[in-house]
Amino acid sequence: MSLIPVTIITGFLGAGKTTLLNRILKDNNHKQRIAVIENEFGEENIDSNLLVQDDAEQIVEMSNGCICCTIRSDLVTALGTLANKRKSGELNFDRVVIETTGLADPGPVAQTFFIEDSVASEYMIDGIVTLMDAVFAMQQLDEYEQARQQVGYADRLLISKTDLVSDEDVEILCHRIRHINPHAPIHTVDFGRVDVAEVLDVHGFNLSSKLDIDEGGHAHHDHSHDHHHECGHDCACSHHHLDDINSFVFHSKKPFDPNRLNDFFDRMITLYGTQMLRYKGVLYMKDADRKVVFQGVQQLMGTDIVEKWDENHPPESKLVFIGKNLPKTIFMEGLHDSLAD
Incomplete structure (x- = not known):
């Protein structure tokens, strides 16, 4: 059912x-x-x-x-x-x-x-x-x-x-x-x-x-x-209003290293989990021919492996984060460092 x-x-x-x-x-x-x-x-x-x-x-x-x-x-x-x-x-x-x-x-x-x-x-x-x-x-x-x-x-x-x-x-x-x-x-x-x-x-x-x-x-x-x-x-x-909740996006055509990315998310969720309101994305992982998708609310995240990459479009990762006072630079640099060599 x-x-x-x-x-x-x-x-x-x-x-x-x-x-x-x-x-x-x-x-x-x-x-x-x-x-x-x-x-x-x-x-x-x-x-x-x-x-x-x-x-x-x-x-x-x-x-x-x-x-x-x-x-x-x-x-x-x-x-x-x-x-x-x-x-x-x-x-x-x-x-x-x-x-x-x-x-x-x-x-x-x-x-x-x-x-x-x-x-x-x-x-x-x-x-x-x-x-x-x-x-x-x-x-x-x-x-x-x-x-x-x-x-x-x-x-x-x-x-x-x-x-x-x-x-x-x-x-x-x-x-x-x-x-x-x-x-x-x-x-x-x-x-x-x-x-x-x-x-x-x-x-x-x-x-x-x-x-x-x-x-x-x-x-x-x-x-x-x-x-x-x-x-x-x-x-x-909007410049008159210093809203503490905003959004940013990371995308890359280079694949992620799975271990590095897992370590990155573990650290970010530990440090900023309560501030991470919504986050989701499509991940291009090293040595994987299928897309990995994820969806998260604060400290809780779910992932799944879905269809193969469309041969007419090169694979790429796209991640969006919406949160309260999230340090964008730390997230962007950490995601970049999680990419495969």
Whole structure:
């Protein structure tokens, strides 16, 4: 049986997470039954017609076949309960959406899927989606580390309430969050209305050989809102904000020495693991005809060997790191020193 995909929705207080969830649950186009694990401190409750409620475990089945589970113990217990009920046929759902609290660091939630065998055997993270309130996001990014972390972890960034600010304000915000995380596409949402494909089936944590990074180290962004906001890379608007979370990319056409690279990652994770929010890449290894891909969250990393190198494209390594105050020079020099002679 294939693993159950999980989407983590995060964002600061008032950004519109529950509004987005309600839109997804009412959208019949995706044809999927969704189990929502909702934090009990959410600003508002999931709006649904309740059919069945288990008071002990706070599991609610909705009229459209979706499930709502309010966490009263820990995430591992909630996921285990849902998986067991699904296997027994008591509950029927295709995927899980987790809504974090507004002040949450998404890291520990994501780490659960790496470190807990009982969870990893049933589930896999599809992606982390971060909502931002266009009215207050700049202030929140200035004042709260959690807000900057939520941007750093994101596979998708959704900006709400753009109708309440000017196009220039949206442009400045887009530029700033691009500076923190240039690898997550940015979209705007209008009262939770967004293409569900931008939230579900993101494949942000899939170990695949595709890493959308161009030579400049910036992902290709798709802005799907009425007024196209494009902030040039030479815009000075972000220089007023000394964000402690940013990104850098390493690439090389020379192969890595496996032992040297393992030693490098061991050292970096020991020294800077808690600061390494997200990191992933495609590796060209010495004497190997297949790609090695990896994906990491803080101190936890997973790797896999995938398809052979395409003979029409020369092999090369590409690695992206998003983290808090990571010493770029140390990482770049260490990776360079890990290349084969």
